[in-house]
Amino acid sequence: MRPAQRPRRSGVNDMQVVQFSDPHIDLRFPHRAAALARAVTHVNTMPAGPDAVLITGDCVEHGHPDEYALFxxxxxxxxxxxxxxxxxxxxRAALLTLYPPPAPNLPGFLQYAVDDFPLRLIGLDTHRPGHGGGELDGARLDWLEARLREAPERPTLLFMHHPPVRTGLHVMDGMDLRGREALCDLLLDHPQVLRVVAGHLHMSLTAGFAHTTVMTCPGTDATLHPDLSRPAQLRVQRQPPMCLLHAWTPETGLNSFTQVIAPAPWHPLFDGDRWHDFDPPHGPYLSL
Ligand SMILES: [Fe+2]
Incomplete structure (x- = not known):
């Protein structure tokens, strides 16, 4: 894990975090690498570069060293x-070697808190070896509770791979998160948790959870739109890739913007003084 190197703008008490998810790098499918490269370019060309980038799991397809090297x-x-x-x-072991977690962390897991920013980030390790579903067991929940108890006044964002929600889609609910009820009970005592963000679904989903909100980030390669009329199947429409921008200020709290990852130009719609016309009939995003 690369440590936070600098505040984005010194003396400014706000924060922006971009979230990517599920790049599934696989050497057989070069378009996935190209998609992650586009996502990186998307972030690097944002006018206000984010303070941090979160990647909520499924970095690679098989956990092979050559996949992680490309990632x-x-x-x-x-x-x-x-x-x-x-x-x-x-x-997990490979990721722990490549991206050692900052302190404080839970030994043996890629689970840690990041205390360098106005918005506290806590990453939860929901990995359950050999299973598609995830898990937050007693050790991981106890560690989380200790972190939340030590900083009850700090606005906090939890990020993890498996969302603690049921989708109604049978396949996805068969790979859900063990321990989500205990997590819900725990969070009820910690209103400083402003949002729980996850991946895994490759879909955009927002749901209530405890006192807060769960959001899932689609994939860097695609967004899947499910056919809810066939919950026993997983029939999807493939849509453009997306990421989330989580923006926190003391005045606004935490706002989460969903963004299509697309090479589109920036337009001065309002320049601080007056409005400008904005009617691109065939913007570059239509050529994706
Ligand atoms: Fe995935």
């Missing part, structure tokens, strides 16, 4: 520090 190469151009949690496709 690392693709992330290298990122200017912001990157924080990773493992998904069910990942190899």
């Amino acid at each position: 690392q190469d693709l992330l290298r151009p990122l200017r912001a520090p990157v924080f990773i949690v493992p998904g069910n496709h990942d190899d």
Whole structure:
């Protein structure tokens, strides 16, 4: 894990975090690497570079060293520090070696808190070796509770791979998170947790959870739109890839923007003084 190197703007008490998920790097499918490279370019060309980038798991497809080597190469151009949690496709030991977690962390897991920013980040390791579903067992929940008890006043974002929700889609609910009820009970005592963000579904989903909100980030390669009329199947429509931008200020609290990852130009719609016309009939995003 690369440590936070600098505040984005010194003296400014706000924070922006970009979240990617599920790049599933696989040497057989070069379009996935190209998609992650586009996501990195998307972040690096944002006018206000984020303070941090979160990757919520399934970094690679099989946990092979050559896949992780390519994953690392693709992330290298990122200017912001990157924080990773493992998904069910990942190899926890490999990720721990490549991205050692900052302190405080739970030994043996890629589970840690990042205290360098106005918004506290806590990454949870939901990896359950050999299973598509995830798990937060007693040790991981106890560690989380200790972290939340030590900083009850700090606004906090939890990030993890498996979302603690039921989707109604049978396949996805068969790979859900063990321990989500205990997590819900725990969070009821900790209103400083402003949002729980996850991946795993390759879909955009928002749901209530305890006193807070769960959001899932689609994949860097695609967003899947499910056919809810066939919950026993997993029939999907493939849509453009997306990421989330989580922005916190003391005045606004935490806002989460969903962004299509697309090479589109920036337009001065309002320049601080007056409005400008904005009617691109065939913007570059239509050519994806
Ligand atoms: Fe995935």
